[in-house]
Amino acid sequence: MFDDFFVRALFAGIGIAFVTGPLGCFVVWRRLSYFGDTLAHSALLGVTMAYTLDLNIAISVFLISSVIALILIQLQKKTNLPGDALLGLLAHSSLAVGLVVIGFLTFIRFDIMGLLFGDILAVTTDDLLIIWTGGALILLVLKLIWKPLFASTVNYELAEAEGLNPDRAKAIFTILMAAVIAISIKMVGLLLITGMLIIPAAMARNISDSPQKMVIFSIIGGLLSVVLGLYSSLEFNTSSGPSIIAASLALFILSLFKIKQSIKLKN
């Protein structure tokens, strides 16, 4: 069944959507979209490392993104620069260094477009295995830290005062972010991964009145985006990442009508 590249891509995308849905909600709630971008940009370094040392791309991206996240936390403690400046510094310098390193690796042929924007032809059965087992692990861990993470997202001091250990939950969540980027980089591409996290969650926010609903709608939105995006990618021969993200944008725009309706109902 997985002989067909399109079936592989479809299953990969569906696996990714299950994970980006709930994580994306936290990215929106905790205002971490630029943080996600930074990790995603640093993933290019991970990809070059994978090629030079002949490692698995997902594992190497996961390692590099985790390191970048740790560096960021250290820089936040030790410098007086505002958070967004530090994020920008890390995002663009790691992207730049990654591209420079690629320039040196003349003996390897790189599909830069595929790296940046995703490539459905590139998904192998090994990738599928990584996406589904990695994704299941990510969801399991997220379920375990849900309470402290969610409580501290609402109010840090309440969570801390009532003994939920929010700092540990936050650290674990950072690692989960690195992991989700690692498993989705081939499909969505490193420039657009944050879109996959944010846009379905933003769409879900427009049509939900409780956190659980928002997570469910965010997953559904992601699934629809993947299916619609991949079919149009096949149809119009476009890159998979932009097609998926464009589909999620269409869903977001549709969700805006729902807001209009509910505002009308209130008045």
Next chain:
Amino acid sequence: MNTENNILVKLYNAGFKQNNKWLVEGVSLTVEKGKIVTLIGPNGSGKSTTAKIALGIYKNIEGNVEKYTNKVGYVPQKISIDWTLPLRVCDFMLLTETISEKDIDEALSLTGVIHLKNKNLGNLSGGEFQRVLIARAISKKPELLVLDEPVQGVDYTGEIALYELIKNISDTLSCGILLISHDLHTVMTATDHVVCLNGHVCCSGSPMDVAKNNEYKALFGEKASQILTVYEHKHDHVHSDEGEIKKN
């Protein structure tokens, strides 16, 4: 039961420094089961800081804090909730602990906001939100309840009812309460132990003792001390306008 087992949280000579400035220092107090300890003092005297030290929110503190329970309910003075979160009252009630539907309804009824159960948290008024905060803190049947100006923004009749509720909870759940309040009348009638703060502990003791204290009078004025009784005694230091301590 010996008193050791009744202690829920104990501060010994505790203090907290931020940007090289003491927010509060040298605070010693004990909250026991079934007892209400109230912190009073002017703005900026370190009441909320003391509560946060007791709760373990501040990590790098001076002195000692021993907390013997993890079943804590907290009503903070200021709470900023990000409205990018779709959160109903019933979701908020489950924030830090999973409790039964029945307990949620009971707590919301006690504070008079059961009709708001499915409302979005962002649409509540200040007083309504305050009642929800109190309901959330008591619904988990905590052993230690820390209430930082719990009735701010609540209407006058509600205020009295809520203080009565707090007193009731202390009796029925036999939980210890650390209360911060500006309402001296309530403080002086419902409390077991009063700690008067002004950057440090000015005086402490039973409400009677504190009301008689000259420093208390200096802080709150003659009127306040007449709530109970007037009594003169010597004190060893005065405060400058900046709140600094000058020895006599």
